Amino acid sequence: MTTHCALIARAFGASEMYYCGNEDDKLISTINKINNSWGGEFTLRYVSKWRPLLKKYKKENYFVILCTMYGENIPNLESQLRKKFKTSNILIVIGSEKIPSELFDFTDINIAISNQPHSEVAALAIILDRIYGGKQLKFNFKNSKIDIIPKKKGKKAVYSL
Secondary structure (H helix, E strand, O other): OHHHHHHHHHHOOOOEEEEOOOOOHHHHHHHHHHHHHHOOOOEEEEOOOHHHHHHHHHHOOOEEEEEEEEEEEHHHOHHHHHHHHHHOOEEEEOOOOOOOOOHHHHOOEEEEOOOOOOOHHHHHHHHHHHHHOOHHHHOOOOOOOEEEOOOOOOOOEEEOO
16 A cells, blocks of 8 residues: 555655655665656655654644545645645645544644545545646656657557666
8 A cells, every 4th residue: 555655646746755654675665666767756765753754844834734534525625725735845644544633733734535435545646636736647757767658549668778
């Protein structure tokens, strides 16, 4: 699940991702290999404790979003998110297990994709898509060694290895 979150974060325009829980060097290696082949400078970092990280970003005036099924529905918040994106750096917090209740106090807003159980991967993609307004689907990643040539049928990739 963490790998999929990192892939979505990278593909949808995030510059970096932090993860807690079990440290996984293989995960970081996988994302570095993807960057090497597909381009970009996305960074994945392990942090043992989330509280100091959130405190740091709050001090730096980041707008911190918590994504849970208990939040306000995203269609009601889209314009606010886009305005914040123009004026502030954004940190999005997602969790795969039951999140600590104190996390609600560390964040500026609690966003729901729906008020039903949902995938963190899908939720992250939807939030980033709404923030970027679809522009992330046209990003070009620097230093890519593999480029996809979109086709109606079949597949084509250009390799510059």
